[in-house]
Amino acid sequence: MQDKIETKLEILADAAKYDASCASGSAGKRSAGKGEKGIGSLTGGSGICHSFTPDGRCVSLLKILMTNYCIYDCHYCINRISSNVRRARFTVQEVVDLTINFYKRNYIEGLFLSSGIIKDPDYTMESMVKIAKSLRVDHHFKGYIHLKTIPNASPELQEEAGLYADRLSINIEMPTQKGLNTFAPEKNISDITGSMGRLRNKISEHKTSKTHTGKRLPRFAPGGQSTQMIVGADASDDKTILNSSVDLYQTHKLRRVYYSAFSPIPDASLILPLKPAPLIREHRLYQADWLLRFYDFSLDEILQGTKNNMLDMDHDPKLAWALRNRHLFPIDINKADKKLLLRIPGLGALTVQKIIKARKYCNLSWSDLTKMRVPLGKVKPFITASDYRPPAYLLDMESLGNQLKNTEQLDLFGRAV
Amino acid sequence: MKIIRISTLPGYEEWKDNAKSCLLDYIPPSSIAWKDINEPQDELFAGIKSKKTPPSSPHKPVLKVPKSFVELAQTACCHKDPERFSLLYKVFWRINFENRKLLSQSLDDDIILLNKMIKEVRRDSYKITAFLRFRETLYEGKEHYVAWYEPFHYTLERALPFFTKRFRNMNWSILTPYRAAHWDGENVLLQDNPDPSQVPDEDRIEKYWLTYYAGIFNPARVKKSAMLAQMPKKYWNNLPEAKLIPDLLHNSEAKAREMIDKIKA
Numbered sequence: 184m185q186d187k188i189e190t191k192l193e194i195l196a197d198a199a200k201y202d203a204s205c206a207s208g209s210a211g212k213r214s215a216g217k218g219e220k221g222i223g224s225l226t227g228g229s230g231i232c233h234s235f236t237p238d239g240r241c242v243s244l245l246k247i248l249m250t251n252y253c254i255y256d257c258h259y260c261i262n263r264i265s266s267n268v269r270r271a272r273f274t275v276q277e278v279v280d281l282t283i284n285f286y287k288r289n290y291i292e293g294l295f296l297s298s299g300i301i302k303d304p305d306y307t308m309e310s311m312v313k314i315a316k317s318l319r320v321d322h323h324f325k326g327y328i329h330l331k332t333i334p335n336a337s338p339e340l341q342e343e344a345g346l347y348a349d350r351l352s353i354n355i356e357m358p359t360q361k362g363l364n365t366f367a368p369e370k371n372i373s374d375i376t377g378s379m380g381r382l383r384n385k386i387s388e389h390k391t392s393k394t395h396t397g398k399r400l401p402r403f404a405p406g407g408q409s410t411q412m413i414v415g416a417d418a419s420d421d422k423t424i425l426n427s428s429v430d431l432y433q434t435h436k437l438r439r440v441y442y443s444a445f446s447p448i449p450d451a452s453l454i455l456p457l458k459p460a461p462l463i464r465e466h467r468l469y470q471a472d473w474l475l476r477f478y479d480f481s482l483d484e485i486l487q488g489t490k491n492n493m494l495d496m497d498h499d500p501k502l503a504w505a506l507r508n509r510h511l512f513p514i515d516i517n518k519a520d521k522k523l524l525l526r527i528p529g530l531g532a533l534t535v536q537k538i539i540k541a542r543k544y545c546n547l548s549w550s551d552l553t554k555m556r557v558p559l560g561k562v563k564p565f566i567t568a569s570d571y572r573p574p575a576y577l578l579d580m581e582s583l584g585n586q587l588k589n590t591e592q593l594d595l596f597g598r599a600v
Numbered sequence: 601m602k603i604i605r606i607s608t609l610p611g612y613e614e615w616k617d618n619a620k621s622c623l624l625d626y627i628p629p630s631s632i633a634w635k636d637i638n639e640p641q642d643e644l645f646a647g648i649k650s651k652k653t654p655p656s657s658p659h660k661p662v663l664k665v666p667k668s669f670v671e672l673a674q675t676a677c678c679h680k681d682p683e684r685f686s687l688l689y690k691v692f693w694r695i696n697f698e699n700r701k702l703l704s705q706s707l708d709d710d711i712i713l714l715n716k717m718i719k720e721v722r723r724d725s726y727k728i729t730a731f732l733r734f735r736e737t738l739y740e741g742k743e744h745y746v747a748w749y750e751p752f753h754y755t756l757e758r759a760l761p762f763f764t765k766r767f768r769n770m771n772w773s774i775l776t777p778y779r780a781a782h783w784d785g786e787n788v789l790l791q792d793n794p795d796p797s798q799v800p801d802e803d804r805i806e807k808y809w810l811t812y813y814a815g816i817f818n819p820a821r822v823k824k825s826a827m828l829a830q831m832p833k834k835y836w837n838n839l840p841e842a843k844l845i846p847d848l849l850h851n852s853e854a855k856a857r858e859m860i861d862k863i864k865a
Binding site: 185188189192193194196197199200201214215217220221222223224226231232233234235236237238239240241242245246247281284285287288289290446447459462537540541543544545551554555 | 704705706707712726729730731732733734735736745747762765766767768769770803805806807808809811812813814815816817818819820821822823824825826827829830831839841845848849852
C-alpha cells in the first residue's frame with residue numbers, strides 16, 4: 184500500500200520530469216563551519232550527479248512540483264487546467280522534510296522546486312518562498328536550491344526568493360510571442376523577460392555593491408538564472424531559437440538556456456503535434472549553444488549555408504561548418520593558435536588544452552594524437568601533424584560529408600540536459 | 601631481485617619509505633618486485649637475497665621531486681592495480697636520474713599509464729560522493745547514519761573530507777570491504793575489515809527515494825548507454841534504486857506507446 188507521501192511524490196515527480204534542467208552547480212562553495220549549525224555543502228564545480236535514470240539523465244536534485252493543480256491552460260503542459268491528470272499538492276512542511284531526509288541519505292544535492300499556479304501567482308510564489316526560507320532558516324540548509332519563479336508574481340516575492348535560492352529560473356517556453364499566443368495564451372514574453380531583467384539587476388547589484396556601512400550585500404541567487412525552451416511544438420526554426428538564446432545570454436546574462444524536445448504527453452491538447460520532436464534536434468541545439476558560448480563561434484557562422492535555417496541533422500554543427508569552409512583546412516596542430524584549434528572537428532576544449540601543453544615539449548606526430556585519444560577518423564581530413572598531411576583529394580571529395588557521418592562519438596551532452 | 605611487499609592500504613607512506621631507501625641505494629626499478637597486500641607471498645622468491653646494484657655515482661642522489669609528484673603518488677596508490685608501486689618507483693627513479701620534468705611529458709608511456717591510474721582513482725573518489733547511500737538507525741539512543749559502499753579502488757580516505765564537511769553535524773559510519781570510517785561530529789575513527797552485517801537492511805525514507813527515481817524517469821526517452829556510461833553496473837550494488845532499472849527499461853516501451861495511443865484516441 185502506498186502512503187500519502189508516496190502517492191504525492193509519484194504524481195509530482197512525474198509532473199516535473201519534463202523539465203530539462205538538473206544542474207546544481209556554479210553557485211560557489213560553502214558548508215557549515217566548525218561549531219556552526221546545519222547540514223550541507225556546495226562543492227563548487229558543476230555539482231554531483233547522484234544517480235542516472237535509464238533515459239541517461241542525471242539525478243542531482245529532488246526535482247518536484249509543489250503542486251500540479253494549475254489555473255492556466257498551456258497546451259504543451261501536462262498540468263494545464265483542461266488536462267485529466269491526477270492532481271496532488273504538497274504542504275510546505277512535506278517538501279521541507281523530504282528535502283532534508285533525502286539530503287541526509289546522500290540522495291541529492293538539493294531541491295529544484297517548481298509549481299503549477301494555484302489561486303494566483305502571488306499565492307503560489309509565497310508558498311514556494313516559504314519552503315526555501317524554512318530550509319535555510321529553520322534547518323540551516325547549505326545545499327542547493329533552485330526555484331522556478333512564477334511569471335507575474337510580484338517583484339517583492341521574486342526578490343525574496345533570490346535571498347534563499349542559489350538559482351532562479353523562469354521558463355520562456357517558446358522563442359516567440361506568436362508561439363506563446365498559440366500554446367500558452369496566458370503567458371506574455373515581455374512579462375517573462377521583464378522579470379529576467381529585474382532579477383539580472385538584483386543579481387549583479389548583490390555581487391558588486393556594498394551597504395552604506397561597507398558590508399557586502401547578502402547572497403542573491405549566486406548561481407544566476409536559467410530558462411527552458413520547448414523545441415518542435417511550434418514551427419520556429421533553429422535560427423529563431425538560437426537567436427532568442429543569444430539574446431537571453433547577452434541581454435539577461437542567463438547562465439543556461441535548456442532545450443527540451445517536445446515529447447508527447449498523456450492527455451495532450453489536440454493542437455499539438457502527435458509525434459515527438461527528434462531528440463537529435465535538441466542535441467544539435469545544445470551543440471550549437473556550446474559553440475556559441477565556449478568555442479567562439481558566432482551565430483552567423485553556425486547558420487551560414489544551412490538549409491531553411493535549420494541545423495544539419497547528419498553532422499554536428501562544428502563539423503558541418505568545417506565541411507562548408509574546407510578552404511580553411513588543413514590546420515597545423517603544431518602551430519595553430521587556440522582559437523583555430525578549437526575549430527577542428529573532433530577536437531574538444533580539453534583535447535585542445537592537452538595539445539597546447541604537449542607541443543611545448545615536442546613536435547606532435549600522428550601517433551601522439553593516438554595517445555591523446557583524438558578521434559582520428561574525424562580529424563584526419565582537417566589537420567597536419569609533424570609526420571602527417573592529409574592526401575590532397577580528401578578535402579575536395581564530395582562524399583567527405585557522408586564518410587564522416589558516423590564518426591560522432593557518444594558525448595556527454597546528456598549530462599547537461 | 602629485491603621483493604618489497606607493501607602491507608598497508610592504500611600504501612603510500614609505506615611505499616614512500618621503501619622507495620626512498622631503494623633510491624638512495626641506487627636499486628634500479630628492474631631489480632625490485634613490488635607486491636601489494638592482496639598478492640600471495642611468493643615462496644620461490646622468498647629465499648633469494650636482494651642484491652645491491654653498485655652505485656653508478658659516488659654521490660648520494662638528492663631525492664628531490666616536484667611538489668606535484670607527492671599528490672600524484674598519493675592518488676595513484678589508491679588504485680587497486682598491484683602494479684601501482686612499481687610504476688611509481690619507475691617514475692620516481694626517472695625523475696631523479698633522467699628527467700626532472702618527466703611529469704609534464706604527457707606523451708611518455710609511463711606518464712600515460714600513471715595519468716590513467718590517477719584519472720580512474722579520481723573518478724572512483726567522485727563516485728563515492730555520488731553513489732553512497734546512508735541508512736538511518738539508532739546508536740546509543742541517537743540518530744546514526746550508516747552506509748555500506750564498495751569502491752572500485754581504495755578511495756574511502758580520499759572521499760572523507762567531502763562527508764565530514766557536508767554531514768558535519770550528523771553521526772555517521774561508512775563501511776567498505778577494506779575499512780570503515782566513523783564520524784562523531786568531531787573526529788574520524790578508522791577501523792579495518794568492518795562487519796557488513798552492522799549495516800541496517802532498511803530505511804524508513806528509502807521507499808520514497810525509489811518512488812521518486814521511478815517517477816522522474818521519462819520512458820519516452822530511453823538512452824541506456826548514456827546511463828551506463830555514467831553509472832556502470834559495477835556500482836549498482838551500492839544503489840538501492842538500481843534494482844528498479846530492469847523493470848523500468850522493460851516497461852518503458854509499453855508506457856511510451858500507451859501515451860501516444862492516448863493522444864491519438
